[in-house]
Amino acid sequence: MKKQYKYLLNESDIPKQWYNIVPDLPNPLPPQLNPQTMEPIGPEDLAPLFPMGLILQEVSDQNYIDIPEPVLELYKIYRPSPMYRALRLEEALGTKSRIYYKYEGGSPSGSHKPNTAIPQAFYNAEEGVKKMVTETGAGQWGSALSFACQAFGIELEVFQVAASYASKPHRKTMMEIYGATVHPSPSERTDIGKQFLSQDPNTPGSLGIAISEAIEVARKEEGTRYALGSVLNHVLMHQSIIGLEALKQMEMAEDYPDIIVGCTGGGSNFTGLFSPFAKNNMESNKKTIIRAVEPQACPSLTKGVYTYDFGDSVGMAPVVKMHTLGSSFVPDPIHAGGLRYHGMAPLVSAMYEDNLIEAEAIGQRECFEAGQLFAKTEGIVPAPEATHAIASAIRAVKDADQRSEQVAVLTAMCGHGHFDMKAYENFLSGEIIDYDFPAEKVKVALESVQK
Numbered sequence: 318m319k320k321q322y323k324y325l326l327n328e329s330d331i332p333k334q335w336y337n338i339v340p341d342l343p344n345p346l347p348p349q350l351n352p353q354t355m356e357p358i359g360p361e362d363l364a365p366l367f368p369m370g371l372i373l374q375e376v377s378d379q380n381y382i383d384i385p386e387p388v389l390e391l392y393k394i395y396r397p398s399p400m401y402r403a404l405r406l407e408e409a410l411g412t413k414s415r416i417y418y419k420y421e422g423g424s425p426s427g428s429h430k431p432n433t434a435i436p437q438a439f440y441n442a443e444e445g446v447k448k449m450v451t452e453t454g455a456g457q458w459g460s461a462l463s464f465a466c467q468a469f470g471i472e473l474e475v476f477q478v479a480a481s482y483a484s485k486p487h488r489k490t491m492m493e494i495y496g497a498t499v500h501p502s503p504s505e506r507t508d509i510g511k512q513f514l515s516q517d518p519n520t521p522g523s524l525g526i527a528i529s530e531a532i533e534v535a536r537k538e539e540g541t542r543y544a545l546g547s548v549l550n551h552v553l554m555h556q557s558i559i560g561l562e563a564l565k566q567m568e569m570a571e572d573y574p575d576i577i578v579g580c581t582g583g584g585s586n587f588t589g590l591f592s593p594f595a596k597n598n599m600e601s602n603k604k605t606i607i608r609a610v611e612p613q614a615c616p617s618l619t620k621g622v623y624t625y626d627f628g629d630s631v632g633m634a635p636v637v638k639m640h641t642l643g644s645s646f647v648p649d650p651i652h653a654g655g656l657r658y659h660g661m662a663p664l665v666s667a668m669y670e671d672n673l674i675e676a677e678a679i680g681q682r683e684c685f686e687a688g689q690l691f692a693k694t695e696g697i698v699p700a701p702e703a704t705h706a707i708a709s710a711i712r713a714v715k716d717a718d719q720r721s722e723q724v725a726v727l728t729a730m731c732g733h734g735h736f737d738m739k740a741y742e743n744f745l746s747g748e749i750i751d752y753d754f755p756a757e758k759v760k761v762a763l764e765s766v767q768k
Contacts (some may be wrong), residue, residue, distance in 0.1 A: 318695060320399060320402075320404075321402060321570065322404055322530060323399055323400070323401050323675075324399065324400040324401070324402075324566040324569045324570055324673070325376075325397075325399050326467060326562060326565060326566065327384045327397070327554065328393055328397070329564060330396050330397050330562070330753075331392055331393065331396050331558075331562075332384070332557075332558050332561040332562065333383065333384055333389070333555045333556060334381040334382060334384060335382050335384060335555055335557050336381060336554070336557040336560070337374075337377055337379060337380055337381065337382060337489075337550075337554045337557075337594055338553075338557070338588075338592040338595060338664070339377070339378075339550055339554075339595055339664065340378050340380055340552075341380065341599060341600070342380070342521055342664075342667065342668070342671070343599070343671055343673075344649070344667065344671060344728070345635075345675070345734040346550075346638075346663055346664065346667055346668075347625075347638040347663070348638070349635040349636065349637050349663075350395045350625065350635065350636035351636070352632050352634065352635060352636050355636065357736070358635055360372050361431075362635075363375070363635070364472065364611055365535070365536060366532065366536075366542060366543040367537055367542060367543065368440045368443070368444040368446060369444065369445070370440035370443060371436075371437065371440050371551050371641075372644050374550070374551035374554060374622055375549060375550050375551045376550075377460055377550075377554075378685045382554065384436070385436070385439060387698045388435050388436045388439050391465070391468060392432075392435065392550040392558070393731060394423065394424075394425065394460070395423050395424040395431070395742070396558070396562070397562045398419060398421055398422075398423060398424075398562065399419075399420050399729060400417055400418070400419045400420070400562075400563055400566035400567075400569075400570075400677065401415070401417065401418055401420060401695070401696055402415060402416065402417050402570065403416040403418055403691075404693070405695060406690065406691060406693035406694040406695055407648060407714075408694075409690060409694050410711065410714060411718075412714040412715070412717070412718050413718075413723045414477075414713075414714040414718070414722075414723050414725070414726065414727075415572060415724075415726065416653070416714060416723045416726045416727045417566075417567070417570065417572075417574070417726065417727045418710075418726065418727070418728050419559055419562070419563045419566070419590060419727070419728070420694075420697070421559065421586070421727045421730060421731050421732060422697065422700075422730060422731075422732050422733035423526070423731060424461070424462075425460075425461070425464045425542035426457055426460035426461040426464055426491070426504060426653055426732075427457065427460070427700075427729055427732050427733045427735065427736070428457040428460075428461065428586075428700065428732030428733075429559060429585070429589065429729065429731045429732065430457050430458045430460070430461030430462075430546055430732075431461040431464060431465060431483075432463035432556050432558055432559065432589065433461075433524070433546065433551075433552045433555035433556060433585065434458070434462040434464065434465040434557050434748075435465045435468070435679065436546075436554075436555050437462070437465065437544045437555075438462065438465035438466050438468065438469045438471055438544075439465075441469070441471060441544070442469035442470065442471055442518055446471060446540065446541075447470075447471060447473070447540060447627055448471065448472040448473070448538070448540065448541045448542075449462070449466055449473050449474075449541065449542050449543070449544050450474045450476075450531045450534045450535050450538075450541055450542075450543055450544075451473070451474075451475055451476070451531050451543065451544045451545070451546065452471070452475070452476045452477070452502065452524060452527030452531045452545075452546075453475055453476070453477050453478070453488075453492075453527070453529065453546070454477075454478050454480070454481055454483075454524050454527075454582070454656075454658070455481050455485060455490070455491070455660065455701070455737075456477055456485050456488025456490075456491070456545055456736065457700070457732055458480055458546030458547070459477055459488065459492050459499065459630075460488060460491045460492055460495070461546070462475070462497075462544055462546070463492040463494075463495035463496065463497040463675070464495050465474070466495070466497070467495045467496045469509040470765075472498075473492075473497040473498070474497070474498045474500075475492055475497050475498065475499045475500070475536060475538050476500050476501075476502040476504060476510075476526060476527040476530045476531050476716075477489065477492075477499055477500070477501060477502060477527070477662070478501075478502055478505075478521070478522040478523060478526075478698060479501045479503065479521055479522035480501055480502075480521035480522055480528050482499075482501035482502070482522075483487050483737050483738070484738070485736050487502075488736050489734050491531075491736075495657065497763075500530075500591060501522070501629050502522045502526055502527035503520060503522055503526050503527075503530065503611065503641065504530060504707060506530065506534070506746060507529075507530045507534060508533065509526070509529045509532045509533050510526075510530050511532050513526055513630075514584075515589045517707070518678060520647065521647065521649075521675070522547050523630065523647045523648060523658075523659065524645070524658045524659070525627075525628075525629050525630035525644055525646075525647075525658070525659050526629075526630045526647075527624045527628040528545070528629035528630070528633075528634055528662045529630045529631045529633055529634075530596075531543055531634065532629060532633040533632055535592070536633070537707050539599070546583070546585065546663075547582065547583025547584060547585040547658070547662065548583040548584065548585070548637075548639075548658075548660070548662045548663075550663075550664060551587050552568075552583075552585050553584060553588040553589065553592075553662060553664055553665075555585075555589075556585045556586060556588060556589025556590075557588075557589050557592050559586070559589040559594065559729055560590045560591065560592050560593040560594060561587055561593050563590060563593075563727065563729075564594070564596075565591045565656070567727070571601035572725050573603070573724050573725065574594065574605050574607065574726065574727035574740055575605060575606065575724040575725050575726070576606045576607075576608065576713050576724055576725070576726045576727070577590060577591045577594055577606070577608065577727045577728070578608045578609075578610055578706050578709040578713065578726065578727075579591065579605045579608075579609060579610065579706050579725075579728060579729050579731075580610050580656060580703055580705035581609035581610060581611050581618070581656070581661070581665065581676070581705075582611070582613075582615075582656035582658050582702065582704045583658050583660075583661065583662055584661055584662030584665035585662070586729055586731040587609055587665065587729070588662065588664060588665055589729070590727070590728070590729040591607045593729075594606060594607070595668070595673060595674075595698070598673070599673075600718075605610045606675060607666050607673070607674040607678040608674065608675045608676065608677060608684065608709060608713075608725070609661075609665065609669070609673065609674055609675070610676075610677055610679060610686070610705040610706055610708070610709040611676065611677075611678050611679075611705070611749060612648075612656045612679070612680075612681060612684075612705065613650055613676065613678045613679060613680040613681070613753075613754060614649045614680075614681070614752035614753075614754070615642065615648040615649075615656060615658070615659070615753065616676075616678035616754060617636065617639075617641060617642050617658070617659065618643075618661050618662055618666070618669055618675050618678075619640050619659045619677065619678045620642065620674035620678070620754055620759065621640040621642045621660070621661070621759075622640070622641060622763055622766070623638070623639070623640050623641075623666060623670055624636050624638065624639075624641065624643050624758075624766060624767075625637065625638050625766075626639060626641040626643065626660060627644040628644070628657075628660065629644065630644055630728075632643055632644070637660075637663045638663055638666070638667075639660045639661050639662065639663045639666040640661040640665075640666040640669065641659055641660040641661070641761070641763075641766065642659045642660070642759045642762060642764020643659060643759060643761070643763045643764075643765060643766050644659055644660070644762070644765075644766065645761075645762045645765050646659045646758060648753075648755075648757065649752040656702050656705070659762070661684075664739055666683065671683070677709060677712075678706050678754075679705055679709065679712075680751035680752075681701070681704075681749055681750075681751060681752075682744075682749050682750070682751050683708050683751075684701070684704035684705050684707070685701070685704055685740075685741070685744040685749055686706045686708075687704050687708035687711050688701070688703070688704035688708075688734070688741075689741075689744070690707075690711075691704075691744075692705050697730065697733060698733060698734045698735065698737075698741070699730060699732070699733065700731065700732040700733060700734040700737060701734060701735050701737055701740050702731060702732065703729075703730050703731050703732055703734070705728070706728040706729065706731070707728070707730075707763060709728075710726045710728050713726050714726060
């Protein structure tokens with residue numbers, strides 16, 4: 318094992334194929350359902366929202382899918398991404414365990430999101446699409462898709478969750494620099510937005526509401542297609558480029574992860590990191606523990622119900638079987654805006670049900686404390702979402718220390734927090750609070766799911 322700090326790949330090492338873990342699962346994923354008929358969905362049902370290139374990936378039974386050359390060319394702007402060993406963090410913790418992190422913050426938008434934004438824009442452009450529409454929570458996905466759309470000559474409209482729109486104004490500016498039009502969600506732009514604003518003019522919004530608004534625009538405007546930054550199979554597959562690179566980099570380190578942790582909202586960054594290692598668990602008798610980390614205020618895996626539910630707040634998106642807190646649930650306005658989604662990716666949910674992965678929920682104060690320690694030791698200010706993974710990694714090595722064991726922990730530093738200074742300001746001034754699990758709100762939301 319080499320005690321090095323950084324593990325860098327060459328441009329020629331960028332994977333030429335994405336890895337699709339779905340065919341390797343022990344049980345097939347439950348089918349997606351048409352929200353109007355509640356029958357299994359077909360390509361023709363998805364065609365109003367997505368280009369056929371992505372639809373075929375969504376239902377693919379192939380393990381590996383070639384990455385188109387135009388996508389690879391844009392990947393070369395920021396890939397392959399570096400993997401670091403957090404030696405200074407290890408020293409601060411006084412641990413003999415090893416902590417590695419794959420840093421995705423060097424992309425144009427500062428996160429892992431371009432890994433799927435670029436191919437999604439490419440496949441839409443290939444079919445002649447001139448306008449796309451999407452939602453965004455913290456703004457990382459909206460920023461990434463804004464960059465990708467301008468690269469392929471596509472107009473973009475973005476609905477940003479109101480709580481993040483207000484607290485992260487520079488994300489809106491970044492999207493507008495790339496040429497996107499941005500609305501706070503809920504908005505006066507759509508009938509759905511007007512409905513939610515009439516019920517509560519001060520609502521913080523949610524990803525579920527923003528998805529509904531985006532889909533309304535896509536369905537009403539001829540030639541406009543919708544894009545989703547997480548949850549769906551093709552999105553998670555595009556992110557596998559993170560784990561495929563990390564697999565090579567762990568070989569360079571002459572090490573292998575005993576534990577993989579990842580912050581988890583919809584599940585794309587987490588799945589992208591762990592999927593090649595999960596393949597080794599299933600096929601090569603490896604024993605890596607894979608752990609999803611979610612916010613205490615929105616814990617869909619640890620507190621949600623595994624059932625069919627709408628992917629959005631009003632029932633326009635496909636109905637999927639997933640761990641959910643109820644599609645009408647509006648989470649508290651935690652600073653990790655990218656983790657405020659009521660459900661979890663069907664793929665991640667199914668793997669949790671089959672005991673292939675674990676999950677834990679952590680409050681935001683512990684996460685920000687971990688994020689500050691990481692910034693002091695490793696020099697990178699992490700996005701609030703990424704602090705969840707850091708907090709979990711710290712917990713893992715401390716637990717190993719108590720057992721007098723040494724473990725290798727791998728995580729994805731999914732993005733930097735340069736647009737999140739207000740959140741850190743609130744933390745440093747003592748204003749950050751831990752929201753309790755909103756059991757009553759979730760109970761009401763899940764009752765509507767059962768109906």
